[in-house]
Amino acid sequence: GKEDPEEAFELIKTGEVETRIGASVAKGLTRFVGRKNSMATLMDALDRVKSGSGQVVGLVGEAGVGKSRLLLEMRNMLAQGEYRYLEGRCLQYGGSMVYLPILDILRSYFDIKEGDREFLIKKKMEEKILDLDEKLKGVLPPFQELLSLKVDDEGFTKLEPRERRERAFEAVRDLLIRVSQEKPLVLAVEDLHWIDKTSEEFLGYLIGWLANNGILLLLLYRPEYTHPWGSKSYYNSIVLNQLTTKSSAELVQAILEGAEVAPELRELILHRAGGNPLFMEEFTHSLLENGTIQRKEHQYVLSQKPGGVQVPDTIQGIIAARIDRLEDNLKRTMQVASVIGRDFAFRILQTITGMKEELKSHLINLQGLEFIYE
Template sequence: RVLGLGSARTRLAAGVLRGLTPFVGRKKELEHLKDCYDRAKEGQGQVIGVVGEPGVGKSRILLELIRLLPQEECTYLEGQCLHYGETMAYLPMLDMLRSYFDIKEGERDFVIKKKMEDKVIHLEEKLKDILPPLHEIHSLKVEDEEYLKLEPQKKRERVFEGIRNLLIRESKNRPLVLAVENLQWIDKTSEEFLSYLIGSLANAHIMLVILYRPEYTPPWVSKTYYSQVRVDQLSINTSAELVQLILKEGEVVPELSELVLNRAAGNPLFMEEF
């Protein structure tokens, strides 16, 4: 879960560690996400695109959503797309899977394989045929001779099916909230997998939240269970409120407040780091 991050892997994680600025001006957006979770919990899968310019608070809205959700009620998995990762297949999905299987940095291959096998078989015995494709995308030795004989396209199909079946089956135990950040940098394989997964979500207990900048256009916007949350710059009044809260120690000099407001132009990150 986001709140359990032990290192400052992202800017938001670093903010959690040092203490976040107050959350203001995003009540409507957060309520929409919570409504989508409630629908997903009842078996009406949801896909939500959270779109906005850098620094407007997309990741912060996601964090506030996770804080609202009962930890004992759902499972949260997240993946990151990186600006240098567009050629790294399955990058955000590997983030999610490592978290799901509790894979630690530097663990030996046999330990990772044992964790995968134990978790998959405990979930459902007949799912064990997803292990070879999972091993392959984690760069682990694959010992299944039948899988090794498959053509690359068939292997890819097995990977897609395996990850999808794992997530769908897990969501029957408790709702899944999946998040992928920075889709404007997503690798082609991961984008194609997400399209494949989204095609199976209509009746799943899964909420998929995707965060991206306006220059990216998702290929699944026509789905009836897709909705978009547009995160704009804060209004003048809300920006002024945030500046007052950030500079709460002592009386805020009007000139300083005005300077921050003018320079930040409604961008919460710029206000925080000014």
Template sequence: MIDILKANFDVLEGDGDAEIRAKVKRGLKTLGLDEVLTLPYFLELLSVKDSGIDKIPMSPEAKKDRIMEALKQIVLKGSEIRLLILAYEDLHWADKTSEDILKYILESIPGARVLMLFTYRPEFVHTWGGKSYHNQVTLNRLSNRESLAMVFHLLGTENVDRDLEELILEKTEGVPFFIEEFVASLRELISPVALKRLRTTLRERHISAIDLHL
């Protein structure tokens, strides 16, 4: 959610507190949001000193509710200006607070120009599967042919030793992320010239190091 705030208000790495405050104020004015109801919470999330949130008497539960409402408003108001696409990767690693915020926003977007994209592992259990505006796409593991096509694309060549092909298929098990990591390890271990024709001797020489990367 912090990344979404930074992108929305154009907050850059190295911006000081004064600059962040000014950018958030300009953004709130553009969106037509009340500073009193939103500014302290956004400044607090962006780690700005003297956000003013400590001057507002409220319980921890009320603070959480107001932060979620402020985030929801920025999404809905922003969608009135342009189509919004909110992408959240690896939802299975999200903490409960982040998950609650995403759920709160998700329940408020029917009719709004907002597309929310989540990626998560099959074991992750969510509560919005019954929503009429929800659609789930299951990504299965790649086949051997698809895995090798990805390898060839990443290496920029189809001239790969057969033994190495079998090794890649065995180690990566059709998972695109593992394939990317494996190929990245190869690039670190082997020169660009050697990548055009990887031989079994090279594989045997570097196999232990490659295993460490995986």
């Protein structure tokens, strides 16, 4: 038991946050630092798209270097109402899940929510398509199949698989191009290094049609991923390296806001983080949680000599060390959830753990500690 009263929370509804960066936005982001040249390149590509010249930009960098954050900051700079933004994500375990990022894009455009009934999904699609352009009515059968709905067009279901795939590619292409004719379209695909083969082939197909259309296609991926699009004249890559020492110091001060950062503390963080923004934030939060960083008057200082600070040297290690400091019941919940996968359903987790009311409390605590996001 606890010696002092604990603050209690009640779960009242499902949140809309789906990604780590989305959760960070909801909680409050650390001030954005550096990346001025990268942002200038993105805005230049956007200007070209506004004039009707389609562009493809690859945001390339190691995990945690800030690809998603740069994308978010660019989105925040878009003039409200002047652009359409759609986004798809690839997942680490999604290499065999065909059309995964494309389905994200379609669900977003048609405003399809989790739990929507089939008749409602069909209604949303038909109304949106007919409102955009009645000539696009032919895209409905391929979209119905992509979204695992009953296909109303019997003729479409009798086509060979290769023909249905061609129709699907054409349908998504026609929709995106027609949307871009209303206003410039910014289309982003995150974690391309995990993309499924079919979606990758579709992107190659779409890129071949972009030159004269108002679409900015942003592809976020790690350096080990290779693709055949680099030869296109309208393709450009932005390589995000680790932050400079100056930008890293700015970020440390932004994380530890409200007081000055002692020089030896700043040097410790900079040395261990190596310019990786995510590493810097996780490392700093880890030191705060274990009491290594303390605030004394108007300065953040180390509570012990730098040489005595025992911390892991990788992001995974830092997260693992934070998990090790959890209470056993929270740790157990984390372990079971991780076995289920990167995304897990409450019902499945409840069935496996055998927990009832206490499971909600554990998940709220883990969410507050930023181990999981809803």
